[in-house]
Amino acid sequence: MTTSKTSGRLAEFLDSVRPQIEEIFVRHSVLPERASEILSDTLAILVWRWEAIRNREAWLLAMIERKARASATDRPAQPWEDDIAT
Numbered sequence: 001m002t003t004s005k006t007s008g009r010l011a012e013f014l015d016s017v018r019p020q021i022e023e024i025f026v027r028h029s030v031l032p033e034r035a036s037e038i039l040s041d042t043l044a045i046l047v048w049r050w051e052a053i054r055n056r057e058a059w060l061l062a063m064i065e066r067k068a069r070a071s072a073t074d075r076p077a078q079p080w081e082d083d084i085a086t
Helices: 003-027 032-048 058-072
Strands: none
Touching: 003 032, 003 058, 032 058
């Protein structure tokens, strides 16, 4: 497969999962800088293992979900997130 075909397939794939990826980042309140890091790291692994991953969509979304969830629990609470009722 040529590089242009591969990048075309990847671009088409990413266009199809973009709404789900954005929803994951919003749901977990991941900051844009961290979302970019998560996406870059995960896509690098996906491209490297492209042929070995059978269900690429499920794999990508699961990895991003896992990393976004971990990122959300690692960040310090924001002032507006404090529990005022205590």
